[in-house]
Structures are given as structure tokens and as C-alpha cells.
Amino acid sequence: MRKRGKNDAGVPLEGAPPTPSRGVPLEGAPATPTGISRRALFGGALASAAAGAAVGIVATGVAEQSAEAAEVAAASPNDSVVDFYGVHQAGIQTPPQDHLVLMVFDVTTASASELQVMLAKWSAAMAQYSKGVPVGAVEPDRDQAVPGDTGEAYGMGPNALTLTLGFAPSMFDSRFGWAKYKPAIFSDLPAFASDALTPEFTGGDICIQACAADPQVAYHAIRNLARMARTTATTRYTVQGFGRASAGQGQTTPRNLMGYKDGTRNIKTDDELDQFVWVGNESDQSWMVGGSYLVARKIHMLIETWDADYIADQHAVFGRTKAAGAPLTGTGEFDTPDFAAKGSDGALVIPANAHVALAAHENNGGVKILRRGYNFTDGIDSVGRLDAGLMFLSYQKDPAQFVSIQSRLGASDRLNEYIRHVGSGVFAVPPGLSGAGDYFGKALFA
Ligand SMILES: C=CC1=C(C)c2cc3[nH]c(cc4nc(cc5[nH]c(cc1n2)c(C)c5CCC(=O)O)C(CCC(=O)O)=C4C)c(C)c3C=C
Numbered sequence: 001m002r003k004r005g006k007n008d009a010g011v012p013l014e015g016a017p018p019t020p021s022r023g024v025p026l027e028g029a030p031a032t033p034t035g036i037s038r039r040a041l042f043g044g045a046l047a048s049a050a051a052g053a054a055v056g057i058v059a060t061g062v063a064e065q066s067a068e069a070a071e072v073a074a075a076s077p078n079d080s081v082v083d084f085y086g087v088h089q090a091g092i093q094t095p096p097q098d099h100l101v102l103m104v105f106d107v108t109t110a111s112a113s114e115l116q117v118m119l120a121k122w123s124a125a126m127a128q129y130s131k132g133v134p135v136g137a138v139e140p141d142r143d144q145a146v147p148g149d150t151g152e153a154y155g156m157g158p159n160a161l162t163l164t165l166g167f168a169p170s171m172f173d174s175r176f177g178w179a180k181y182k183p184a185i186f187s188d189l190p191a192f193a194s195d196a197l198t199p200e201f202t203g204g205d206i207c208i209q210a211c212a213a214d215p216q217v218a219y220h221a222i223r224n225l226a227r228m229a230r231t232t233a234t235t236r237y238t239v240q241g242f243g244r245a246s247a248g249q250g251q252t253t254p255r256n257l258m259g260y261k262d263g264t265r266n267i268k269t270d271d272e273l274d275q276f277v278w279v280g281n282e283s284d285q286s287w288m289v290g291g292s293y294l295v296a297r298k299i300h301m302l303i304e305t306w307d308a309d310y311i312a313d314q315h316a317v318f319g320r321t322k323a324a325g326a327p328l329t330g331t332g333e334f335d336t337p338d339f340a341a342k343g344s345d346g347a348l349v350i351p352a353n354a355h356v357a358l359a360a361h362e363n364n365g366g367v368k369i370l371r372r373g374y375n376f377t378d379g380i381d382s383v384g385r386l387d388a389g390l391m392f393l394s395y396q397k398d399p400a401q402f403v404s405i406q407s408r409l410g411a412s413d414r415l416n417e418y419i420r421h422v423g424s425g426v427f428a429v430p431p432g433l434s435g436a437g438d439y440f441g442k443a444l445f446a
């Protein structure tokens with residue numbers, strides 16, 4: 001993460017082709033004053049050129065607003081910028097920001113070229129949102145013009161916004177010619193014991209994880225990306241998360257809604273990221289090298305039941321203490337748990353079915369995952385119970401890492417009495433983009 005210098009504000013995308021357009025021609029906009037007809041934009045043979053042009057069009061819309069953006073930058077209350085371009089996508093290794101908006105889309109078009117243009121537009125727009133720059137005019141010059149940008153994050157600054165995109169296994173069916181690019185290790189997750197999945201929060205084609213220091217900045221980016229795609233993709237579900245329930249490098253450990261420190265033994269070092277998170281040359285699909293796989297599980301907590309449980313049992317459920325977050329065999333949060341230690345009664349101090357005993361790499365063939373979850377609440381349910389839980393997100397170089405841990409947890413985790421997995425998705429998260437002109441999925445349209 002770096003602090004934005006004023007020079008960064010409003011900088012147009014490098015390599016953007018010149019165009020006489022004014023503003024950003026969002027889908028459904030009344031006119032396309034860009035010199036590119038809709039037919040040309042979506043014609044199969046010209047799809048790559050159109051995708052390239054779409055990147056330029058979005059970029060040009062930004063270039064024309066550079067003065068406005070500089071003004072925005074000067075007033076920015078939070079200057080933190082996370083670089084959008086790089087070897088890996090931002091929002092994975094990035095120390096978790098405080099807020100999440102996750103949106104999962106169903107692609108509605110059957111046209112590969114329309115999909116390609118959407119991904120190109122999204123990629124260019126994401127780069128700009130990451131810098132706190134609106135895409136399209138918030139207040140257009142012409143009275144009859146529809147604002148390109150919805151405006152609710154205007155002047156708020158980038159707030160360390162990261163936007164991370166992934167493709168579900170369904171994208172590799174027969175629709176877009178991507179079947180040959182499907183990684184051998186990539187398919188829908190298997191059913192697990194104790195699953196209570198609902199179609200409402202399961203599946204989908206593409207996900208975008210927006211994380212930021214400010215919830216409105218994250219929401220604005222997602223809202224405008226959805227708007228940009230409205231003739232090509234619809235929203236399947238969205239989850240707003242808060243109080244990051246995971247810790248990254250150098251961060252204090254936050255608490256989940258059960259009151260426990262969550263993220264103490266998360267992956268934190270570059271070595272661990274290389275070993276467990278980033279896809280390497282072992283992949284059968286070169287387009288995934290530098291990428292990762294995201295597992296998203298919407299997990300409801302039975303909060304009223306949990307809140308009625310006595311503290312010794314709560315400790316036994318996790319295998320840790322509540323206030324300090326220490327393993328039951330230690331006193332400090334970062335003490336190494338001793339899963340073999342027995343008390344004077346001869347029983348294991350950390351029960352074998354405690355959450356951490358089942359999930360720990362020591363008891364799980366050495367497998368680790370990067371957890372990046374968030375607390376969420378959806379208010380109350382139909383019978384007046386608190387509707388809240390953990391939007392569990394994990395990144396791993398192979399979905400099998402999650403599967404091996406969840407197989408154990410689903411079968412015998414003591415925590416299962418208090419939680420329900422109601423949503424599920426797995427997404428191939430490509431590597432980061434190299435710079436302006438590059439876009440998500442580019443290699444898959446070859
Ligand atoms: C399949 C992976 C996991 C799911 C699903 C999961 C759900 C879940 N976890 C908590 C709370 C805590 N988890 C903790 C540790 C922990 N959890 C997983 C994996 C999943 N959790 C792992 C790999 C670990 C690390 C285990 C270890 O090495 O010791 C902890 C303890 C603190 C910590 O190390 O982070 C808590 C607390 C909830 C509430 C939850 C579902 C709602």
C-alpha cells in the first residue's frame with residue numbers, strides 16, 4: 001500500500017488510444033459518441049479490438065476529468081492507494097481493510113465478444129476506482145446527459161480500495177469457448193457434511209471482492225461495475241462485510257461475532273504465500289500462474305444459541321480463550337497450541353473436536369489457507385432472530401486445500417452446533433494485470 005502523491009491523481013491510463021469521445025459510454029447510454037458503432041463493438045471478428053478500445057474509452061473518460069480528479073485528490077480524507085496492477089491481484093495479500101462488498105454475478109449474455117468487452121471495461125474502470133478516480137462525469141456538462149459516475153464516493157479518496165475478480169467453474173462450460181482453459185484442479189466444491197446451502201447464495205459466474213477502509217467507497221465501486229455490465233451480467237447476490245475477521249502481516253487480530261480473535265494463526269509471510277496461495281508453474285493452465293483460488297462461504301451464526309452458552313464450553317468449541325485468544329494449552333495469543341497435552345483428568349486440554357484442533361495444519365497434513373473473511377449482518381430473519389455471521393473467504397493455490405480442511409470441520413467440528421453454511425462458491429482468480437490495456441480473461445479469448 002502506498003500513499004498517493006498528488007501527481008497520481010487523474011493520470012490517464014497509459015497507452016490509451018486517442019478518441020473523440022466525451023465521458024464514458026456505459027452500456028445502455030443513449031448514444032455512443034465514440035466513433036465505434038455498437039455493431040463494431042460487439043462484432044465477433046472485431047471483439048479483441050473492441051475490448052482494447054473499451055479499455056481506451058474508459059481511460060479517455062478519465063483523462064478528460066483529470067482536472068476534476070486532481071481537485072478530488074486534494075480534498076481526499078484518505079489517500080491510501082493499493083496498486084491495482086502487479087504480479088498478483090490486489091486484495092489477497094493486501095492486509096485486510098475494514099470493509100467488504102462482495103458481489104457475485106451471473107453472466108446473461110451468450111456472446112463471447114460482449115463478455116470480452118465487459119471484462120475490458122471493468123478492468124480499466126477498476127484501475128481508476130483503485131486510485132479514487134471516478135469513471136465518467138459525476139456532473140456532466142450537458143443538462144440532458146446521464147452522469148457516468150453515480151457520485152456517492154466523490155471526494156472521498158481511494159481509501160485503500162482493492163478490487164479482486166474471479167471466474168467460477170461455470171464460466172468454463174460451452175458458452176464462451178473457455179472449456180479448453182479450465183484448470184484440471186478446478187470444479188465446483190463437493191457437498192460437505194452439515195452443509196445447508198441455499199441457491200440464493202451459491203454458485204454464480206464471476207465474483208468481485210471489493211475491500212476498502214470506507215464502506216461507501218467499496219460499495220460505490222461495485223455498484224458502478226454492476227451498472228456498467230447491466231446488459232451483460234446480473235447480480236446474483238451481494239454481501240456487505242465489516243470488522244475484518246482475519247489478520248494479515250503486521251495487523252492486530254480482530255474479533256468475529258462470536259467474540260473470539262480470528263486470524264491469529266493465519267498465513268502471514270511471503271514464503272507461506274508462495275507455498276500455499278499463489279498458483280505456480282505446476283498449473284496445467286499458464287493463464288493461472290500468479291493467480292489463486294478463492295473459496296467464499298456464507299456462514300450464518302446461531303447467535304442467540306451461542307450467547308446462551310457458558311464460557312468453558314465456548315472455550316472448548318474453539319480450543320482457545322475468549323479475551324486473550326490464547327490456546328487452551330497456553331496463556332498468550334501467539335503461544336503454539338499443544339494438541340497432545342492432557343489435563344489431570346487424562347482428557348485432551350484442547351478437545352479433538354475443537355475448531356482449531358481440526359483445522360490446524362499440524363493435524364491436517366500440513367495444509368494451510370489464507371483466510372480473509374468478514375463479519376456480516378443481514379438484520380433479523382423471518383422469525384426475529386439475529387441474521388448474522390461470517391462471510392468466510394479463503395485463498396489457496398488449490399481448492400483441495402479448503403476441501404481437506406472443511407471435510408474435517410463439516411464432519412465433526414464442535415462449532416457446527418452454532419453455525420450453518422448457507423452459501424458457497426469457488427472462483428479461479430487470475431494473476432494481476434500488467435498495466436493499462438491488459439484485462440481480466442484476455443488470455444481466454446485467444
Ligand atoms: C475450511 C476452513 C475454515 C472454515 C470454514 C472456518 C470457519 C470459521 N472459523 C471461525 C473462527 C475461528 N477460526 C480459527 C482458526 C482457524 N480456522 C480455520 C479454517 C476455517 N474456519 C483455520 C485453518 C484456522 C487456524 C487453525 C490453527 O492453525 O490453529 C480461530 C482461532 C484463531 C485463529 O487462528 O484464527 C477462530 C476463532 C468461525 C467463527 C467460523 C465460521 C463461522
Ligand SMILES: [Fe+2]
Nearest residue numbers: 262355356359
Ligand atoms: Fe476457523
